[in-house]
Amino acid sequence: MKKGLIFDIKRFAVHDGPGIRTTVFLKGCSLRCFWCQNPEGLRLKQEIMFYPERCIGCGRCVAVCPQNAHLLQGGIHIYLRDRCIECGKCAEVCYAGALQVAGKWMTVDEVMKEISLDRVFYEVSNGGVTLSGGDPVVQHEFSYELLRRCKSEGLHTAIETAANCRWEVLAKLLSVTDLVMMDIKHLDPAKHREVTGSSNELILKNAERLADKGKPLIIRVPVIPGVNDTADQIEAIARFVKSFSNLQYLELLPFHRLGESKYRALGMKYKAANLKTPPKTKMKELAEKAKRHVPVRIG
Ligand code: SF4
Ligand code: SF4
Numbered sequence: 001m002k003k004g005l006i007f008d009i010k011r012f013a014v015h016d017g018p019g020i021r022t023t024v025f026l027k028g029c030s031l032r033c034f035w036c037q038n039p040e041g042l043r044l045k046q047e048i049m050f051y052p053e054r055c056i057g058c059g060r061c062v063a064v065c066p067q068n069a070h071l072l073q074g075g076i077h078i079y080l081r082d083r084c085i086e087c088g089k090c091a092e093v094c095y096a097g098a099l100q101v102a103g104k105w106m107t108v109d110e111v112m113k114e115i116s117l118d119r120v121f122y123e124v125s126n127g128g129v130t131l132s133g134g135d136p137v138v139q140h141e142f143s144y145e146l147l148r149r150c151k152s153e154g155l156h157t158a159i160e161t162a163a164n165c166r167w168e169v170l171a172k173l174l175s176v177t178d179l180v181m182m183d184i185k186h187l188d189p190a191k192h193r194e195v196t197g198s199s200n201e202l203i204l205k206n207a208e209r210l211a212d213k214g215k216p217l218i219i220r221v222p223v224i225p226g227v228n229d230t231a232d233q234i235e236a237i238a239r240f241v242k243s244f245s246n247l248q249y250l251e252l253l254p255f256h257r258l259g260e261s262k263y264r265a266l267g268m269k270y271k272a273a274n275l276k277t278p279p280k281t282k283m284k285e286l287a288e289k290a291k292r293h294v295p296v297r298i299g
Contacts (some may be wrong), residue, residue: 001055001144002103002107002141002142002145003106003107003141003143004024004026004105004106004107004108004111004143004146005027005028005044005046005104005105005106005139006024006025006027006064006103006105006106006111007020007025007026007027007028007038007040007041007102007103007104007134008022008023008024008025008103009025009111009114009115010021010022010023010025010074011022011070011114011117011118012118012121013130014212015180015299016078016084016125016130016132016158016160016181017127017128017130017158017179018120018125018127018128018156018179019121019125019126019127019128019156019272019278020118020121020122020125020127021122021127021128021129021130021158021187022051022114022115022118022122022129023129023130023131023259024040024111024115024129024130024131024132024146025038025041025132025133025134025141025220026131026132026133026134026135026138026139026142026143027040027041027042027043027044027045027102027103027133027134027138028040028041028042028043028044028133028134028135028138028139028164029133029134029135029136029138029162030137030138030162030164030165030198031135031162031164031196031197031198032196032197032198033185033195033196033222034195034196034271035222035224035227035255035271035272035275036258036259037256037258038133038259038262039262039263039268039271040102040103040169040262041134042134044134044138044139045086046086046088046101046102046103046104046105047086047101047102047103047266048064048079048081048084048086048088048090048091048099048100048101048102049099049100049101049102049233049262049266050079050081050098050099050265051097051098051099051100051261052077052079052098052265053098053283054075054096054097054098055096055098056098057072057075057077058095058096059072060090060093060094060095061090061093061094061099062149062153063279064089064090064092064093065089065090066085066087066089067083067084067085067188067291068080069083069084069090070083070090073232074263077098081267086101088101089151092185097214100265102266107286108142108145108146108149108291109205111146112146112149112150112153112178115155116153117131119155121140122155122156122212125157128145128155128156128157128158128178129150129155129156129157129158130157130158130159130160130181131143131146131147131158131159131160132159132160133160133161135160135161135162135164135165136159136161136173137159137161137162137163137164137165137169137170137173138165139163140172140173140235142206144172144176145171147159147177148176149174149178150176155251156171156178156179157176157177157178157179158177158178158179158181159173159177159179159180159181160181160182160183161180161181161182161183161218162182162183162203163182163183163202163203163206163207163210163273164198164202164203164206165202165206166218167205167206167209170206170209170210171213174210174213174215176197177215178212178215178216179215179216179217179218179248180209180215180216180217180218181217181218181251182206182207182209182217182218182219182220182221183219183221183222184200184203184204184219184221184237184240184241185200185221185222185224185227185228186200186228187200187233187236187237187240188200188206189201195224195227204240207219207240207241207244209246209295210243210244210246210265211241211243211246211247213246214245214246215246216246216248217246217247217248218242218248218249218250218251218297219237219244219247219250219251220250220251220253221234221237221239221250221251221252221253222253222255223253223254223255223278223283223286224255224272224275225250225255225278226275229286231281231285231286231289234248234252234286234289234290235289235290235292235293236249237250237290238289238290238291238292238293238294239294241294242293242294247294247295248295249294249295249296249297250290250295250296251296251298251299252283252286252287252290252296252298253273253299254277254278254283254298254299255276255277255278256274257272257273257275257277260272260273283298284298287297
């Protein structure tokens with residue numbers, strides 16, 4: 001059976017759709033938003049995350065690495081990422097948690113086994129299962145099978161997506177999805193490309209198609225300083241979605257620096273290091289503007 005590359009399964013999630021949910025995070029995303037809080041979800045491959053502050057200098061990783069990618073010199077641990085072939089052997093023997101593998105190949109049955117642990121909580125709270133990432137459209141065949149199994153077991157299903165994919169992919173997922181939570185970051189294609197690495201033309205077209213389908217839709221806007229944190233930008237997005245008859249509400253999500261340590265662990269540059277979380281007063285002000293057109297929540 002086909003496997004999916006999963007980097008986290010979060011139980012008792014209360015911000016990823018209605019009720020108490022289990023959120024399955026799939027690796028792979030077509031965008032490269034510079035503020036992304038889940039950098040370990042971007043690439044569709046297993047990756048080594050190294051947290052040097054947790055290293056106790058036991059030397060196990062040095063002994064097992066076939067590439068000599070770990071050096072312990074004068075009490076300092078040097079990890080030579082360019083030598084690493086990501087076999088994961090060092091993480092298996094690192095009991096201190098300094099070395100970890102982001103991403104685990106799992107079958108639908110294996111994921112369902114974890115999901116079923118919380119079935120009673122879904123039932124009492126009208127919760128369910130959410131696929132997130134990364135973006136579940138990247139591993140769409142696996143996502144479809146997982147959602148289909150959830151539906152066949154009577155579970156409510158949701159996806160969190162940027163919808164930057166062929167419509168056929170989204171339409172197929174929609175057939176086994178009860179709620180779509182879709183990101184819109186900016187309406188201007190050039191600005192969108194500048195901050196995410198990709199134009200938004202397909203995304204906006206897919207948003208309109210989703211509106212036509214009538215399935216419950218939540219539009220989420222990450223509010224990023226210097227990108228879209230102006231009343232004009234937020235109001236423009238609210239205007240764009242206000243005719244969507246299936247829109248539940250627009251959710252404004254303030255930028256947070258939660259992913260910063262993960263960038264270091266992956267050897268990636270964190271380009272949002274100078275940004276600050278928008279203050280509550282600012283978020284309220286933006287929400288007031290958007291409320292002229294659509295129902296709004298602040299996440
Ligand atoms: S196995 Fe872990 S704790 Fe031991 S030296 Fe390697 S990174 Fe450090
Ligand atoms: S993942 Fe494999 S190749 Fe890479 S550092 Fe660890 S043991 Fe060496």
